[in-house]
Each structure stands twice: as C-alpha cells, then as structure tokens.
Amino acid sequence: YNGKTADRILAEKITRLQVGEVKSVPTVVSESCSVYDAVVTMFIEDVGTLYIVREGGLLEGVVSRKDLLKTTLGGQDIHKLPLGVIMTRMPNIHMVQENDSVWLAAHKLLTHEIDSLPVVRTIQGSRGKDYEVIGRFSKTNVTRLFVEFGEGS
Numbered sequence: 001y002n003g004k005t006a007d008r009i010l011a012e013k014i015t016r017l018q019v020g021e022v023k024s025v026p027t028v029v030s031e032s033c034s035v036y037d038a039v040v041t042m043f044i045e046d047v048g049t050l051y052i053v054r055e056g057g058l059l060e061g062v063v064s065r066k067d068l069l070k071t072t073l074g075g076q077d078i079h080k081l082p083l084g085v086i087m088t089r090m091p092n093i094h095m096v097q098e099n100d101s102v103w104l105a106a107h108k109l110l111t112h113e114i115d116s117l118p119v120v121r122t123i124q125g126s127r128g129k130d131y132e133v134i135g136r137f138s139k140t141n142v143t144r145l146f147v148e149f150g151e152g153s
C-alpha cells in the first residue's frame, strides 16, 4: 500500500475504466418511427431514451421520455407523427467514444443534464463525419459502478 488514499485509488479507477467496458446495448429506431411506436418500444425495451439512426446505424437524433410526453400534450395524431419531427437532432447530440473514461461520460451526463449518451464510433463519410451508434451509457451504468465499487470496501 504505497501511501495512496482511498479517494485517490477510486479516482484512478474511474478515470482508467473505459466506457466500452461497461456500455449497454442501444435501442435504435428510424426517423420514420411514429411517436406511438416509440412509446411502445420504450416499454418493451425498458429504456428511457431512443436513438434515431439511418442506414448503417448512423446517428441522427435522440428522443427522451419527456419529449414523448410533451408531444402527447400537443394534440397531434401520435400514430402518424414521425420521430424525425420531434427528436433532438445532430449536431446537437452529446456522445462518447468507447475509449473515453467513465468519469468523462458521467461528467457529461451531469453537465448537460441528460439521462444517457450514445456510444459512437466515428466514420469518415464522403460529406464529413458520421457517428455509428455502438452502445449506450446511462445513469444506470454509473449507479451500477457505484454499487460495485462500494461492495469492494
């Protein structure tokens, strides 16, 4: 035990641990998916955020629970309204890469006040950069780590 405090050890652990080692499976839908089908998908998949992708799994947008709730108050036909109309859209999506630290990811969740981040791989497309969705990092991932680290004490 080389004089390190427990705090220092924990800090090293969460800055060394990478998002790719703890990420979850993302739930993705297309832009043409209706608000109604998005609600059903959230229940079936038990997630709070859906990622909207185009062919190749390339990120286009994000829809949260409250985005869907807000839409249901708008009085539009949720069977016909596509997610493309209501989603938060690129380039305004906060993301992380597999080799980012879980500390950075948790920091982004807090500073941007969001529940989850798509984990992406950068693809150099013909018209600039694209982002392939390969995972999801959410507050649940952070809570799981918190509990695991607590068990070790």
Ligand code: ADP
Pocket (backbone or CB within 6 Å): 049, 062, 063, 064, 065, 066, 067, 087, 088, 092, 093, 094, 095, 113, 114, 115, 116, 117, 118
């Ligand atoms: P909720 O809206 O259910 O509380 P969030 O706090 O995650 O869930 O979402 C808040 C807002 O931020 C929503 O409008 C949502 O579309 C948007 N949002 C969610 N995740 C992201 C993200 N990774 N990047 C950018 N915007 C996001």
